[in-house]
Amino acid sequence: MLLRHTPKEIADRKALMINPAxxxxxxxxxxxxxxxxxxxxxxxxxxxxxxxHRSTLTRHYKEPISAATSSFTEGASVFGGQANLIQAINNIxxxxxxxxxxxxTTCLSETIGDxxxxxxxxxxxxxxxxxxxxxxxxxxxxxxxxxxxxxSNMVKAMAALAEPQEKKNGKINIIPGWVExxxxxxxxxxxxxxxxxxxxxxxxxxxxxxxxxxxxxxxPDAGTPIEDIKASGGAIGTLAxxxxxSADGARLLDTKCKVPCSVLDMPFGLNATDRFIDALxxxxxxTVPDEVASERGRLVDFIxxxxxxxxxxxxALVGDPDQLIAMTEFLVSIDMCPVHIVTxxxxxxxxxxxxxxxxGMDCEVNVKAKGDMFLLHQWIKNxxxxxIIGNTYCKYIARDEDLPFVxxxxxxxxxxxxxxxxxxxxxGGLRLLEKITDALLDxxxxxxxxxxxxxxx
Numbered sequence: 001m002l003l004r005h006t007p008k009e010i011a012d013r014k015a016l017m018i019n020p021a022x023x024x025x026x027x028x029x030x031x032x033x034x035x036x037x038x039x040x041x042x043x044x045x046x047x048x049x050x051x052x053h054r055s056t057l058t059r060h061y062k063e064p065i066s067a068a069t070s071s072f073t074e075g076a077s078v079f080g081g082q083a084n085l086i087q088a089i090n091n092i093x094x095x096x097x098x099x100x101x102x103x104x105t106t107c108l109s110e111t112i113g114d115x116x117x118x119x120x121x122x123x124x125x126x127x128x129x130x131x132x133x134x135x136x137x138x139x140x141x142x143x144x145x146x147x148x149x150x151x152s153n154m155v156k157a158m159a160a161l162a163e164p165q166e167k168k169n170g171k172i173n174i175i176p177g178w179v180e181x182x183x184x185x186x187x188x189x190x191x192x193x194x195x196x197x198x199x200x201x202x203x204x205x206x207x208x209x210x211x212x213x214x215x216x217x218x219x220p221d222a223g224t225p226i227e228d229i230k231a232s233g234g235a236i237g238t239l240a241x242x243x244x245x246s247a248d249g250a251r252l253l254d255t256k257c258k259v260p261c262s263v264l265d266m267p268f269g270l271n272a273t274d275r276f277i278d279a280l281x282x283x284x285x286x287t288v289p290d291e292v293a294s295e296r297g298r299l300v301d302f303i304x305x306x307x308x309x310x311x312x313x314x315x316a317l318v319g320d321p322d323q324l325i326a327m328t329e330f331l332v333s334i335d336m337c338p339v340h341i342v343t344x345x346x347x348x349x350x351x352x353x354x355x356x357x358x359x360g361m362d363c364e365v366n367v368k369a370k371g372d373m374f375l376l377h378q379w380i381k382n383x384x385x386x387x388i389i390g391n392t393y394c395k396y397i398a399r400d401e402d403l404p405f406v407x408x409x410x411x412x413x414x415x416x417x418x419x420x421x422x423x424x425x426x427x428g429g430l431r432l433l434e435k436i437t438d439a440l441l442d443x444x445x446x447x448x449x450x451x452x453x454x455x456x457x
Contacts, residue, residue: 003400006374008381018374019393021318022344023411024142025150027053028178029104030067032154035184035202037223038099040092041067044085044114044137045106046077060411061181061208061419066218068092068101072108080112082119089135090128096218100226103137104154110141134226136161146345147410148244148320151178158201158229159249164257165234172283173238173259174200177245177266177322178410179424181209186422187241187267190277193292196284199228199235209419233257237283241266241276242322244345266322267424268432269330270299276425295426302430303334306437309457313440314363316340316380318373318390319409321350327389327408328357330429337363340379342371373397387439404439408432 026043030053033041043050050069057065070076070084085103092101103116116137120129129135138157140150155175174191176184185205191198206222232238232253238261240250250261262283267276274296281288303310315331315338317324324343331338341354347369354367366379373390377397380388388394389406392413398405412418422428441457448454 003377003396006377006381006400008378010375010378010382013375017372019372019377020344021342021371021373021376022146022148022320023056024053024147025140025145025153026104026106026142027056028147028150028152029102029138029140029154030054030065030150031057031147031178031204032151032158032202033102033104034065034207035204035223036100036102036158036229037221037225038219039102039223039226040096040098040100040219042085042088042092042101042103042137043067043069043106044081044103044116045070045108046072049106049108056411057208059413062416063208063210063419068096070109077108077112081109081114082122085114085119086123086126086128089123093128093130093133098133098219100134100136102154102157103135104140104150105137106140107142110139134161146320148178148322148345152245152248155202155246155249156252159232159252160256161226161230162233162253162257162259163230165231167234168236169231169234171197171199171232171235172280173232173235173250173253174198175238175240175246175249176200176203177240177242178320179241179266179323180418180422181205181207182418182420182422183424183428185209186425186428190292190425191280193289194277194280194284195286195289196280199232200224201229201232233259235259237261239264239276239279239283243349244321244347246322265329266326267428268323268326269333269429270296270303270426271329271333272326273425273429292426299426299429299433302433306433307335309437309440309444310433311335312337313387314339314383314385316376316385316388316390318342318376318388318394321345321347321369323409325350325353325357328354330432332357332361334433337361339363339365339383339385340376341365341367342373342376343369344372346370377401387436389436404443406435406439408435 030041054065138153181204201224203224238250240246240263247263253259254261265272267273350369358365391409
């Protein structure tokens with residue numbers, strides 16, 4: 001098949017990556033920027049970079065992604081892109097009239113050494129930034145980190161806009177990490193059920209999963225208003241969901257504005273969602289309503305009903321570190337066995353945390369940060385699994401090894417629904433388990449002999 005030549009023998013590779021389990025920083029920064037109301041992301045580099053970043057997000061979210069570019073040519077590539085960016089800022093505000101421009105750099109502009117704060121200062125001094133409008137940015141070189149790093153850097157730049165407040169506003173900041181728009185909507189719904197006033201940034205719900213109304217709007221009436229981000233310095237606390245995606249922004253708010261922060265795992269599955277709900281309840285000094293408790297009970301009931309089909313099943317996982325940590329904990333808690341786990345994002349802390357979460361399992365666990373999907377495929381060849389969970393690129397491994405496959409994470413290029421149906425929270429946990437059990441039971445039905453092919457399972 002497509003990857004049939006992948007060898008079973010594993011060689012030590014340090015300078016070569018095959019089939020990466022990540023993409024580049026600017027994609028993450030662009031996605032985060034789209035979570036600000038009235039914001040136009042701007043790629044400070046060549047047209048080709050911007051086109052790639054836009055097309056990747058468009059294919060995943062099935063929505064047209066708007067972004068501008070500094071359009072580097074040979075001159076800017078040698079002497080710097082300051083003139084290009086200042087001209088771009090002027091053109092964008094004149095033609096498109098956004099409220100905010102969020103600039104992210106590329107390999108090219110970072111290698112040249114363009115200084116974004118200095119360029120913004122010059123643009124403001126030359127009155128290229130209209131009164132009441134905002135321009136900010138983040139360094140996101142593609143040769144460092146991954147799309148997760150770019151998301152984190154842009155969120156940190158958002159947090160830097162916050163202003164210390166003399167009086168607390170009673171709100172709680174939630175930095176959701178890189179999750180789907182549907183997941184952000186679910187987090188807001190849970191906070192609303194508990195009766196908590198929150199500021200979530202970024203917030204792509206309604207931006208990248210909006211309704212088709214027949215009327216075009218350059219900027220959807222959704223996303224976090226820039227005024228709310230600036231006022232987030234008056235919150236009573238910040239919940240950062242994910243160490244890799246959200247922690248840096250939350251800690252900056254703590255340092256700059258004295259807003260205490262807690263870094264939690266992303267609320268995928270039962271235990272992580274319990275901790276998120278408890279943190280919300282504790283910060284707000286309130287109680288958890290019966291509706292939320294009922295949702296939890298339904299998830300527990302599903303786990304109990306389906307446990308016989310989940311028990312002992314070996315799983316291979318690939319994705320982003322924050323998501324994989326929560327997913328691994330969830331699978332272990334329902335007696336599944338995540339045995340091969342790869343992320344393309346660097347970080348030895350990831351490997352340590354996965355080892356801690358899987359310490360009680362009887363089987364050996366392979367885990368690799370800054371790994372690739374070629375290595376994952378080799379691990380599967382040496383120690384076969386019952387299921388693969390990961391992004392669309394896993395379909396090639398699943399087909400070659402004839403394995404059930406659940407699409408989850410980024411990017412998903414060949415299916416719809418992820419932007420509309422959440423996988424965080426208790427209701428999201430139900431959907432995850434539905435997808436997992438459907439995949440396993442579909443395989444059972446396919447493989448059963450006529451004597452074992454049952455109507456009721």
